[in-house]
Amino acid sequence: MNIRSIAKESGLSVATVSRVLNNESGVSDEARQKALKVIERSGYKPRNYSQRRGTRIAIVVEAGAPSFDSFYSLVFTGISRYAWECGFEATLVYYSPDHERNSGGELVDLLRKKRCNGAVLIAPISESEGQNLIDARIPSVLVAHRLSLDGIGYIDCNNFQGASDLTEYLLHLGHRKIGYLCGNLENGNNSDRLNGYLKAMESVGVEVDDGWMIEHHPTDVTEQAGYDQALFLLERYPDITAIFANNDSMAYGAVTACMETGLRVPEDISVVGYDDYLSSRYYNPSLTTMRQPLMEMGASAARWVDEKLKNKISDLPHRVFRGELIVRKSCALPRADS
Incomplete structure (x- = not known):
């Protein structure tokens, strides 16, 4: 035959x-x-x-993103481990939505040029881009982003709840003057984290000063952003007793800024991050943070795409996890003069 x-x-x-x-x-x-x-x-x-060419799954990252930041590296690791174990290829694809629209191109065209069967998307896409992927029958799953389309899968954590839980931990220790170092608020997850912080503060009757929330100042190195934002906060509000950084990398920079201004962490000021990068356990002081199972999320996304390609599943899942509070040594009770 x-x-x-x-x-x-x-x-x-x-x-x-x-x-x-x-x-x-x-x-x-x-x-x-x-x-x-x-x-x-x-x-x-x-x-x-x-x-013959087998399965090739694209790992789609927005062009200009810090692609080898710890957040991305953990998701990459989860995807690549699954790909290695299952014998298919995973390839990194950079995608700039604005450029593609201006040039008349589409994400689907880019994936076809790269000869990819499916995609794990670590970048936000529009509903029309998602529909194009569905129409092209390219199984796709978003990681740490969501899209309300039945044909596009996603896996994410509840960032609002996670930030609320982390802020409540600081409030439980007795902190009331808690600064917040924002991430890029055009990213829905970063916006959810800020809102979770605000909701927790409101729940105990704390009136948040607008100046406690420091807008994002993007830099090539994420630690630098946290360092710059923390310095800006501490110069204007030296009575702050705790800092909530949008992610662990920014928290590392914030700790350095605190120490350079003569504040000991955690004796004089507490610092928390978000995501629980592998290095956070070994940072000095070890970082209190909210864990997202990023490696597992990447592996799950790759598995769903693989299983869809093999017709083992009919629908790509939509799944949202609750983060896990990880308490370490970067937090203490507020200092006596606060």
Whole structure:
């Protein structure tokens, strides 16, 4: 039996059967199942089958993002480990939504140029971009972003609840003057974290001074952003007793800023981060933070795409976890003069 015989018996075109044999996107589930049944029944294996291109999943990152920041590296690790264990290729793809729109290109075109069957998206996409992926039959899962489309999967943590829990921990210690170092608030998760902080402060009757919330100052090194924002905060509000940094990297920079201004952490000021990077346990002082299972999230996203390509699942999941408060040594009771 050859590819033409399979096409005739299954009632499909030769091109469709070829896509199925090469595990390519652009084939309906029904058509794929028809072809696979005939292939399995006949025991057909094309020549050089082992050398044919298998699954290639894109790891899509927004161009200009700090792609090898600890956040990304943990997600990458989860994806690449799963890919290695399951014998498929994962390739990094940079995507600039504004550039693609201005040039008339689309994410789908970029993935096809890279010969990718599916995608794990560590970058926000629009609803129209998501619909294009669905129409092109490219299974795609968002990590740490969400899109309300049935054909696009996502895996995320509840950032609002996580930030609220972390702020409540500081309030429980007795802190009331808590500064907040913002991330880019155009990112919905960063906005959720700020709102979680505000909600927790409001719940105990603390009136937050607008000056306690320091807007994001992007830098090439995320630690530098935390350092700059913390210095700005401490210069204007020296009576602050705790700092909530939007992520662990910014918290590292904030700790350095505190020490350079003569404040001991945690004796004079407490500092918390978010995400629980691998280095946070070994930082001095070890960092109190909110853990997101980033490595596991990356692996799950890759697995869902892989299983969708293999028709092991019919729908890509939508899953949201609650973060885990990790208490370490960067926090203490407010200093006596506060």
